[in-house]
Amino acid sequence: MTTSVRIPEETQRRLDALAERTHRSRSFYLREAIERGLPQVEWEYDIAARVGEVRSGAVATETLAEVVAELGLDD
Secondary structure, three states: OOOOOOOOHHHHHHHHHHHHHHOOOHHHHHHHHHHHHHHHHHHHHHHHHHHHHHHHOOOOOOOHHHHHHHOOOOO
């Protein structure tokens, strides 16, 4: 699949320099960056969505005291 993105000139220069030094294509490094970075971005958005659910009351929560008691750690 082909996708176009606009990147800052400085990023383009860095990408070109890396590709030239390593004899790889820009596409190789763009693909590499996306594959390495996408899981992190997905995780961050999932966490933000979960926080929103908790704050809205859509998800049940327990206090620390309840968790401690449930685990039998209140001795």
